[in-house]
Amino acid sequence: MAKTQGQPAIKKSAKRGMSFNSRTYFYDLPETPTKVISDLTNTKPAIATSVGHGLKTGDAVWVESIENDAINGYYLVSVSNEDSFALMTLDGEDIGTVTDAKFTTVKRYSFCDATSVKIAAIKTKAIDATTICDEGAVTELEKEPGTISLSGLWVPDKEVQDFLEEMAEELETIFFTLKPKGSKYMRGYQVKITSLDWDGKSGDKWQFSIELQINGRSRKLDMTTGAK
Template sequence: MAQAPKKTRISTKRGTPFTNQTAVFDLPDVPTNEITNLSNSKPAIATSLAHGLSTSDAIWLESETNSAINGYYLVSVNTEDSFAVIGLNGEDLGTITDAKFTKLIRYPFCDATSIKLSPIKTTEKDVTTNCDEDPVTEVQKESGTISMSGLWMPDKKVQDFLEEMAEATETIFLTVKPKKSKTLRGYQGKITSFDQDGKSGDLWQFSMELKIVGRQRKLDTTSGVI
């Protein structure tokens, strides 16, 4: 009896290679740029004459009258005089007349050999009282974390910057984009530890932990849409 032909399964490679475009950002000591209008939309659209930004740039946004908007953001450029502030929901902002932005200094960070992103963390807490017939739990959201390790390079500018920010407990901004991904992710966080480790005959290593502050920023770099 003739045998049925064997079925051939075409193998497809899954997953994304660990190759990233990673950068950390510094807030320069320069005059900020005025924003004449922030729209009540999601995301908010900023009007700023000849802003000089490009899509995927990172900025620091601030206002004295509404400090709730203060923070780091990615931008998607609409015109030479306007841009979308990715991560800023302007629907309930009202009118802000004193908003300003500063373009951040970008440091490419190619020294990491491993990155663990944990932007979402939740815990369940038992809040059952003696009046409840059934168990009652509350879900509480915790700050996310970022863990990185890699090669430590003494006197390298970007690593000196990270050490300084860790020592000063200052908030920094960093972005991660896997090579084959169109999505750029930005995180605002505080460095909680920065360690170097070495042994004779081997390369110096570093490890760094960050506590994420606020929500991550997500930008589609091909369309400029979140």
């Protein structure tokens, strides 16, 4: 059917983005690591050798070393075989030789209570770096810790909430992961809880808000192939 002259064209709407639906977890503080890493390669990412490790791709582990405490922290793993796995974002080119590394798996809490998540993974601020020898103003960028904000519905006495309250009081570093539905990537962040608030009204549902400060580099894992 021909379009009548002067008749406005019909535009098709295009829906962008994707609905907010994610698998979200918090991870508990580890016990003393007992599983030995016999070798840690100087590659990016570093490959750990641990015979019969029992891990699967997407697991979170805590790694610890006395020789080089710079590697201490939470990592997502990409499993190569039953005796080796990659520690995502650990740059083995910078760590030198580490012979005493150990790891442990950590307790995972599912967290489906959030109705909104805001992640400011990278934040910078401008600082005045002008010296007396500069003819004009000199500005440099300085990196600041990123932040994560969560808000949603709060159901009292859930185990994960007891854990979050305890970690907030003790100012401990914990681990948070997020995998949006439809995304192949799982992202992990070492965080500290900077605020945890409840808000309720009579006859209404409890609301909560949690503010997290990101501690160190984020972890990123391709769940379909393993990050390279």
